Amino acid sequence: xxxxxxxxxxxxxxxxxxxxxxxxxxxxxxxxxxxxxxxxxxxxxxxxxxxxxxxxxxxxxxxxxxxxxxxxxxxxxxxxxxxxxxxxxxxxxxxxxxxxxxxxxxxxxxxxxxxxxxxxxxxxxxxxxxxxxxxxxxxxxxxxxxxxxxxxxxxxxxxxxxxxxxxxxxxxxxxxxxxxxxxxxxxxxxxxxxxxxxxxxxxxxxxxxxxxxxxxxxxxxxxxxxxxxxxxxxxxxxxxxxxxxxxxxxxxxxxxxxxxxxxxxxxxxxxxxxxxxxxxxxxxxxxxxxxxxxxxxxxxxxxxxxxxxxxxxxxxxxxxxxxxxxxxxxxxxxxxxxxxxxxxxx
Amino acid sequence: xxxxxxxxxxxxxxxxxxxxxxxxxxxxxxxxxxxxxxxxxxxxxxxxxxxxxxxxxxxxxxxxxxxxxxxxxxxxxxxxxxxxxxxxxxxxxxxxxxxxxxxxxxxxxxxxxxxxxxxxxxxxxxxxxxxxxxxxxxxxxxxxxxxxxxxxxxxxxxxxxxxxxxxxxxxxxxxxxxxxxxxxxxxxxxxxxxxxxxxxxxxxxxxxxxxxxxxxxxxxxxxxxxxxxxxxxxxxxxxxxxxxxxxxxxxxxxxxxxxxxxxxxxxxxxxxxxxxxxxxxxxxxxxxxxxxxxxxxxxxxxxxxxxxxxxxxxxxxxxxxxxxxxxxxxxxxxxxxxxxxxxxxx
Ligand SMILES: [Ca+2]
Ligand SMILES: [Ca+2]
Numbered sequence: 149x150x151x152x153x154x155x156x157x158x159x160x161x162x163x164x165x166x167x168x169x170x171x172x173x174x175x176x177x178x179x180x181x182x183x184x185x186x187x188x189x190x191x192x193x194x195x196x197x198x199x200x201x202x203x204x205x206x207x208x209x210x211x212x213x214x215x216x217x218x219x220x221x222x223x224x225x226x227x228x229x230x231x232x233x234x235x236x237x238x239x240x241x242x243x244x245x246x247x248x249x250x251x252x253x254x255x256x257x258x259x260x261x262x263x264x265x266x267x268x269x270x271x272x273x274x275x276x277x278x279x280x281x282x283x284x285x286x287x288x289x290x291x292x293x294x295x296x297x298x299x300x301x302x303x304x305x306x307x308x309x310x311x312x313x314x315x316x317x318x319x320x321x322x323x324x325x326x327x328x329x330x331x332x333x334x335x336x337x338x339x340x341x342x343x344x345x346x347x348x349x350x351x352x353x354x355x356x357x358x359x360x361x362x363x364x365x366x367x368x369x370x371x372x373x374x375x376x377x378x379x380x381x382x383x384x385x386x387x388x389x390x391x392x393x394x395x396x397x398x399x400x401x402x403x404x405x406x407x408x409x410x411x412x413x414x415x416x417x418x419x420x421x422x423x424x425x426x427x428x429x430x431x432x433x434x435x436x437x438x439x440x441x442x443x444x445x446x447x448x449x450x451x452x453x454x455x456x457x458x459x460x461x462x463x464x465x466x467x468x469x470x471x472x473x474x475x476x477x478x479x480x481x482x483x484x485x486x487x488x489x490x491x492x493x494x
Numbered sequence: 495x496x497x498x499x500x501x502x503x504x505x506x507x508x509x510x511x512x513x514x515x516x517x518x519x520x521x522x523x524x525x526x527x528x529x530x531x532x533x534x535x536x537x538x539x540x541x542x543x544x545x546x547x548x549x550x551x552x553x554x555x556x557x558x559x560x561x562x563x564x565x566x567x568x569x570x571x572x573x574x575x576x577x578x579x580x581x582x583x584x585x586x587x588x589x590x591x592x593x594x595x596x597x598x599x600x601x602x603x604x605x606x607x608x609x610x611x612x613x614x615x616x617x618x619x620x621x622x623x624x625x626x627x628x629x630x631x632x633x634x635x636x637x638x639x640x641x642x643x644x645x646x647x648x649x650x651x652x653x654x655x656x657x658x659x660x661x662x663x664x665x666x667x668x669x670x671x672x673x674x675x676x677x678x679x680x681x682x683x684x685x686x687x688x689x690x691x692x693x694x695x696x697x698x699x700x701x702x703x704x705x706x707x708x709x710x711x712x713x714x715x716x717x718x719x720x721x722x723x724x725x726x727x728x729x730x731x732x733x734x735x736x737x738x739x740x741x742x743x744x745x746x747x748x749x750x751x752x753x754x755x756x757x758x759x760x761x762x763x764x765x766x767x768x769x770x771x772x773x774x775x776x777x778x779x780x781x782x783x784x785x786x787x788x789x790x791x792x793x794x795x796x797x798x799x800x801x802x803x804x805x806x807x808x809x810x811x812x813x814x815x816x817x818x819x820x821x822x823x824x825x826x827x828x829x830x831x832x833x834x835x836x837x838x839x840x
Binding site: 176177178181184185190191194216218221222225243246247250251325326329333334335336337338339340341344345348349 | 672675694
């Protein structure tokens with residue numbers, strides 16, 4: 149098996165969008181199964197359709213990045229839209245067509261194999277649903293292009309907004325497993341490997357982390373909010389957020405954990421939105437959470453303040469990549485300002 | 495991320511040994527940490543050194559594929575060999591040297607950065623230890639070359655022999671998760687995806703499987719035995735085994751699970767060997783077990799007989815790869831002979 153670094157080197161510089169890689173990976177069943185098996189995610193979408201079924205009547209819907217087409221099928225079977233355009237760029241689209249037919253929805257659901265930029269429709273749509281949605285990987289640019297071109301004035305986007313949440317946390321078991329391990333394994337001193345461990349395990353985010361609520365050192369804080377109606381492509385180049393946490397109990401500050409929440413506004417005015425919260429206080433989703441480790445753990449006391457900023461920089465060459473930079477200090481001490489830069493790409 | 499198929503296509507046809515890929519991956523800390531953190535594996539080696547410490551006095555040892563050098567350090571600290579050659583092909587060797595020094599063993603342990611084929615020593619060795627050992631991936635050819643060239647007449651190899659064990663088993667949760675899932679997810683009929691699921695999940699072995707003893711349908715059977723003293727490189731082209739199982743309880747025959755056991759003979763005549771058994775009746779190791787799924791599950795009754803053969807074919811081009819072919823039938827019915835061919839490469 150190749151390391152991730154080697155894989156990246158293989159990527160042709162001629163395709164800075166890495167479309168082949170990106171859409172190719174969506175052609176494999178494993179990822180679709182992972183999303184479908186995620187009940188929190190799939191049931192949230194189902195709930196959105198169900199709770200809006202009256203308003204969806206005779207509406208035109210676009211399901212962008214539809215994958216197997218499950219959201220389109222929810223629309224067709226739980227509501228009465230006049231038409232659902234199910235758009236999928238990968239070759240999965242052939243199967244999507246079969247699934248639509250198998251479930252008797254071919255009169256309502258029209259499957260298009262196309263990238264967001266290539267879509268050609270006879271009309272604008274009332275509702276734009278993103279189902280293969282991963283906020284902070286830049287399929288969002290394609291979404292904004294589709295929005296500007298195909299969503300009618302006053303139309304609805306699902307999700308309608310997304311928030312990125314941050315919390316300072318303990319990560320004792322991860323730290324022990326990857327770093328403290330080298331101190332005295334089997335009675336030997338393996339500390340010369342710690343810089344290598346630092347480089348290999350702590351300079352990249354740890355995806356698929358599940359933070360225990362008890363390991364959160366303070367109340368989480370929404371640091372970035374994206375309004376899917378007003379967000380512009382140029383905004384994606386640099387997205388900034390601020391945070392100030394008050395430590396609630398003594399502990400070891402190992403890093404920051406992040407997750408996102410998606411909001412699906414109701415078509416009926418006054419009704420509450422459906423929320424899909426991927427944080428530690430809800431049932432784990434297939435996204436889990438993401439852990440950013442500090443270079444060194446910091447002991448903190450109840451009442452300490454951790455403040456700073458987060459910046460998401462879009463990679464100037466690899467347009468689906470980004471770098472996350474965290475600046476932070478404890479109790480305003482500028483000497484202790486830390487600066488962690490993480491490449492962000494699964 | 496690229497799919498495995500795409501990764502394989504990228505591999506240059508000019509290097510059928512894929513040495514760069516192979517040794518490159520051993521240069522990353524993650525794999526060393528995985529092996530070191532595996533207490534069953536590491537403690538088995540420690541036990542081998544400890545229980546042979548008297549006999550190791552003044553012996554010359556080669557630790558082939560030494561990685562971080564932990565086995566060499568066990569030799570130096572728990573016994574009194576005259577010299578340990580710690581051989582590591584990857585750039586980890588630089589760190590191995592540091593670790594040897596850090597632990598005060600540089601008088602006894604000599605670190606060589608070399609592939610097995612490139613080793614140059616002033617003498618033959620009394621004991622050849624394989625520490626980065628994974629039986630059924632073909633680093634074994636390099637081991638045999640080193641054995642023939644550097645192990646003295648009557649010298650000892652650790653491990654001394656290895657057995658591949660097979661058991662017919664149930665795998666309900668894996669089957670349900672990957673195949674039955676499509677029958678009625680969220681009230682929809684997704685069975686058109688089952689052939690794709692078959693192809694994606696069941697035509698390759700499932701590595702890192704942990705079979706429950708309760709899911710074993712009969713007593714396990716050693717199907718292949720490799721004697722590390724007499725094994726020849728040409729034997730690796732095709733390795734065959736036979737099996738006959740008697741089903742002990744009614745159940746669903748989903749596939750075969752395999753694992754290996756390594757035996758480390760004692761330097762003292764009459765003393766029992768140390769065994770490292772990676773099977774389901776022992777503490778899980780980092781190798782876990784490997785599951786080979788049948789195309790279709792078969793219901794079996796107590797008293798049924800499952801018999802057949804297993805063949806490991808070395809890939810004629812990719813010399814570290816192999817194909818595993820399983821032929822089997824239930825109760826001697828030749829009509830039902832099944833034939834499963836699995837590429838074997840992690
Ligand atoms: Ca830093
Ligand atoms: Ca077959």
